[in-house]
Amino acid sequence: xxxxxxxxxxxxxxxxxxxxxxxxxxxxxxxxxxxxxxxxxxxxxxxxxxxxxxxxxxxxxxxxxxxxxxxxxxxxxxxxxxxxxxxxxxxxxxxxxxxxxxxxxxxxxxxxxxxxxxxxxxxxxxxxxxxxxxxxxxxxxxxxxxxxxxxxxxxxxxxxxxxxxxxxxxxxxxxxxxxxxxxxxxxxxxxxxxxxxxxxxxxxxxxxxxxxxxxxxxxxxxxxxxxxxxxxxxxxxxxxxxxxxxxxxxxxxxxxxxxxxxxxxxxxxxxxxxxxxxx
Amino acid sequence: xxxxxxxxxxxxxxxxxxxxxxxxxxxxxxxxxxxxxxxxxxxxxxxxxxxxxxxxxxxxxxxxxxxxxxxxxxxxxxxxxxxxxxxxxxxxxxxxxxxxxxxxxxxxxxxxxxxxxxxxxxxxxxxxxxxxxxxxxxxxxxxxxxxxxxxxxxxxxxxxxxxxxxxxxxxxxxxxxxxxxxxxxxxxxxxxxxxxxxxxxxxxxxxxxxxxxxxxxxxxxxxxxxxxxxxxxxxxxxxxxxxxxxxxxxxxxxxxxxxxxxxxxxxxxxxxxxxxxxxxxxxxxxxxxxxxxxxxxxxxxxxxxxxxxxxxxxxxxxxxxxxxx
Numbered sequence: 001x002x003x004x005x006x007x008x009x010x011x012x013x014x015x016x017x018x019x020x021x022x023x024x025x026x027x028x029x030x031x032x033x034x035x036x037x038x039x040x041x042x043x044x045x046x047x048x049x050x051x052x053x054x055x056x057x058x059x060x061x062x063x064x065x066x067x068x069x070x071x072x073x074x075x076x077x078x079x080x081x082x083x084x085x086x087x088x089x090x091x092x093x094x095x096x097x098x099x100x101x102x103x104x105x106x107x108x109x110x111x112x113x114x115x116x117x118x119x120x121x122x123x124x125x126x127x128x129x130x131x132x133x134x135x136x137x138x139x140x141x142x143x144x145x146x147x148x149x150x151x152x153x154x155x156x157x158x159x160x161x162x163x164x165x166x167x168x169x170x171x172x173x174x175x176x177x178x179x180x181x182x183x184x185x186x187x188x189x190x191x192x193x194x195x196x197x198x199x200x201x202x203x204x205x206x207x208x209x210x211x212x213x214x215x216x217x218x219x220x221x222x223x224x225x226x227x228x229x230x231x232x233x234x235x236x237x238x239x240x241x242x243x244x245x246x247x248x249x250x251x252x253x254x255x256x257x258x259x260x261x262x263x264x265x266x267x268x269x270x271x272x273x274x275x276x277x278x279x
Numbered sequence: 280x281x282x283x284x285x286x287x288x289x290x291x292x293x294x295x296x297x298x299x300x301x302x303x304x305x306x307x308x309x310x311x312x313x314x315x316x317x318x319x320x321x322x323x324x325x326x327x328x329x330x331x332x333x334x335x336x337x338x339x340x341x342x343x344x345x346x347x348x349x350x351x352x353x354x355x356x357x358x359x360x361x362x363x364x365x366x367x368x369x370x371x372x373x374x375x376x377x378x379x380x381x382x383x384x385x386x387x388x389x390x391x392x393x394x395x396x397x398x399x400x401x402x403x404x405x406x407x408x409x410x411x412x413x414x415x416x417x418x419x420x421x422x423x424x425x426x427x428x429x430x431x432x433x434x435x436x437x438x439x440x441x442x443x444x445x446x447x448x449x450x451x452x453x454x455x456x457x458x459x460x461x462x463x464x465x466x467x468x469x470x471x472x473x474x475x476x477x478x479x480x481x482x483x484x485x486x487x488x489x490x491x492x493x494x495x496x497x498x499x500x501x502x503x504x505x506x507x508x509x510x511x512x513x514x515x516x517x518x519x520x521x522x523x524x525x526x527x528x529x530x531x532x533x534x535x536x537x538x539x540x541x542x543x544x545x546x547x548x549x550x551x552x553x554x555x556x557x558x559x560x561x562x563x564x565x566x567x568x569x570x571x572x573x574x575x576x577x578x579x580x581x582x583x584x585x586x587x588x589x590x591x592x593x594x595x596x597x598x599x600x601x602x603x604x
Contacts, residue, residue, distance in 0.1 A: 010506065014401050021395070022412035028424070028474065029415070031431045031440060044436060048443040092323050099319035103312055111320055118331040122586045124535035124559055128566055128579045129338030130330050132350045152326030182315030211420035213538045214559070218567060229422045233542050236429075243430060250426045254419050261418040265411060272479060273486035 032254070035247035036060070043243045059248040069238070070223055071249060074231035077220075078210055081147055081227065086206035089151045090198050097160025098190055102172065103182060112161075118154045124214065131218050141222045150209060156201050159274055163197050164190070200271030203264045207257055228253045342576035350572050360577035364565075370578070373561045374585075380557070381533040383465065384472050388529055389522075392477045396484030397514065410485075414478035421475065421538030428471045429456060429543050456543060464543075464555060471539055476532070480525055487521030488514070523597045530589050534582070535559060558582050 035043055036059055038052040064072045100112050130149050139145025167190070175185045191198075216227040226234070232253050235246045261268060306314065337352075342361070345354040364370050399409045416424070432440045435454035442452040455463050491514065499509045515522075537559040544553040545560075553560065558578065566575030 011402065014398055015405075018398055018402065018405075018409050022409055025412050025416060025474065025478075027440075028427050028432060032427050035431055044438070046437050048438050048440070092326070095319040096323035099316045103316045103319070105313050105316045108316070111324065114332075115323065115327060118327050120587075121331065121335065122531055122535055122583055124537060125579045125583045125586070126331060126334060128562060128572075128575050129334035131566070132338055132341065132572060132576070133330065133334040136350050148326075149330040152323055152330060154323075154327060157323060181311055183318060186315070186319065207418060211422075213420065213422050213541075214563075217541075218563070229420055232426060233422050233545075235426070236542065236545060241430075246426060246430060250423045253423045257418040258415060261415060262411070265414075269410070269414070269482055272482045 029254075029258075032247055032251055036244060036251045038244050038247075040242065040244055043247075056244065059244040060252070062242075063245055063248050063252065068223070069231055069234050070226065071228075071231050071252075073224060074226040074228045075252065077143075077146070077225060078228040080143065081150075081216075082206045082209040084147055085150050085209040086202045089153050089205050090156065090202040092151060093153050093156035093201070094160045094191065094194055094198060095186070096157045098164050098186055100157070101161045101164035102167075102169075115154050115157055119158070127214055127218060130215075134219060140219055141225045142219075143225070145219045146216055146225065146227070149215065150212070153205070156205070159201065160194070160197065163194070163274075167193070196267065196270070199264065200267040200274070203260065203268050204271050206260070210257060338576040338579060341572050342580055344573050346571070346573035346576075348570045356573070360573045361581065364574055364577050364581065369556075370558065370561050373556050373558045376555065377534055377536060377557050380468065380536060381530060383469055384533050385526065385529045387469060388473055388476055388480060389526060391473060392480035392525070393484050393518075393522075395477060395481040396488055397510065399481065400485055400488050410478075410482070413481055416474050417476070417479050419475060421471075422542045424471055424475055425539045425542030428467055428539075433467045459554065467543065468539065472533075472536075476529075480529070483525055484518065484521060487518045491517045523593070526597070527590060527593060530593065531586060534586050534589065537563070 034052060037055045039056055042049065042052060096115065100108060134145050134149065139148070171189055172185050175189045180188060211229065213229045216230050220226055220230060232249055235241055235249065340352050341350065343355060343357060344352050345356045395413055399406060402409070433455040435452065435457065436442070437446065437452040441455060445453065453463065455467050458464065495513050496509065499513055504512070536557045540555060540557050541560055544555045546553070559582070562575050562578040565571050565578065
């Protein structure tokens with residue numbers, strides 16, 4: 001009896017705590033949207049208002065008017081980068097992961113060691129060396145300089161490899177007997193059957209590419225090669241800050257991913273649980 | 280070099296693919312195997328070779344050279360770059376800063392994400408909602424979050440959210456980010472990263488929790504163990520490997536902090552001169568503004584050394600997660 005009452009009370013308390021925490025976690029999103037729709041006097045007013053007096057959508061349109069901060073261009077740049085990086089990096093990792101899991105050739109262990117070895121080096125630390133190399137090849141302020149180093153993800157290779165190790169071998173053998181080459185087996189059988197893995201790692205890769213900051217800051221020095229995160233940070237260094245516009249810009253930088261996150265949530269959660277996270 | 284050595288191989292390997300079946304059959308089993316392996320692995324190997332190995336090797340050599348305004352190797356200066364950096368008070372301050380930050384953020388995020396995982400795992404209804412609410416911030420970039428924290432939640436004006444809540448308790452409006460003593464900016468930095476990361480680690484803990492065999496809990500409840508006792512004797516020990524791995528990820532992520540520090544503290548004047556800065560910010564200033572790639576490279580290796588040390592130390596104290604598998 002006592003235990004029953006205890007567990008009811010306990011789970012009520014659990015719900016209460018979780019609901020409170022959920023509100024705390026969602027408040028920053030709310031404040032962002034609120035501010036993005038306010039006028040400057042409202043944002044800087046002395047006291048707090050939960051709702052804007054009117055929805056000022058022009059904060060979002062005026063965002064694109066400032067020629068010194070090419071916000072529209074930066075969004076296009078970020079989109080191009082993420083749209084190329086996500087599928088290409090995922091495909092490359094899947095290819096390498098499959099070969100390392102399933103094609104037994106001499107020297108395979110050494111290749112695996114070379115690839116896994118890059119995981120030992122902290123990511124942020126490699127930015128400067130990579131900048132030196134990409135810079136010497138003329139990659140500063142270019143699209144390929146922004147994209148290329150992000151295409152090679154050793155972590156995803158490891159994940160794909162362990163995924164393919166548990167893939168049933170009979171299907172591949174059947175494909176071989178039907179006259180498919182090793183590459184044919186990969187393209188016709190393996191790839192279509194990795195859709196879930198590809199979706200989850202692709203989504204994570206898209207998020208990473210869209211949100212990355214340090215590399216674009218180093219390589220995209222000219223405003224024409226800014227990404228959306230760089231354009232956003234440029235608000236802080238400008239002389240006069242239009243606050244509602246800043247919040248509108250932040251909302252634009254966040255919303256596409258939040259929507260994608262909500263849509264692809266199940267895959268992303270799986271991906272994170274499998275990958276042990278990449279950031 | 281890796282790059283030039285493997286390129287022709289890859290080109291040769293790519294050709295037979297579109298060819299039709301009869302031609303391909305002439306390859307022996309071993310050849311076609313090797314061919315497929317090379318075609319599938321070569322792009323990744325080339326990319327990692329160039330952007331990781333060649334880059335790091337080159338940068339390692341630069342760290343022993345005088346390389347101002349140039350990235351070509353030339354004037355060998357031995358350990359001078361390392362000495363110069365370590366005698367720079369601003370760099371040493373940044374090291375202190377990142378160690379403090381790590382010491383604060385890692386335990387808080389660890390306890391927070393484990394606590395959330397246990398709570399979310401306990402409820403039967405609404406699990407998906409809570410998971411989403413805590414994970415959603417993970418989609419936000421550090422820069423965007425820093426904007427919200429700096430300009431809305433912790434802005435110095437009376438109508439900032441933190442100051443509005445403070446006013447309810449009679450506190451005066453506080454400039455959170457500018458206040459150095461007491462260092463209130465820590466509250467801004469820690470809550471920001473906590474908000475962004477706690478959901479990701481929570482998911483990892485939930486995955487670990489769900490791998491714990493249910494019969495252990497049944498046995499514990501038969502023995503009359505309460506929730507706290509169950510957590511201490513079953514849940515926490517069973518999460519050992521997960522915990523070790525998560526701690527490692529947290530350490531590495533904290534020691535490389537850059538984005539939010541830059542977005543919050545940079546004034547755009549001169550990088551590396553901010554009142555609060557991390558080693559990466561300092562190195563960015565050295566390499567991209569002073570164009571001193573020798574000293575910058577030396578710093579990258581010092582930071583790597585720091586991270587390797589922490590990793591080894593953690594492995595020593597807690598044991599590596601892999602040991603048990």
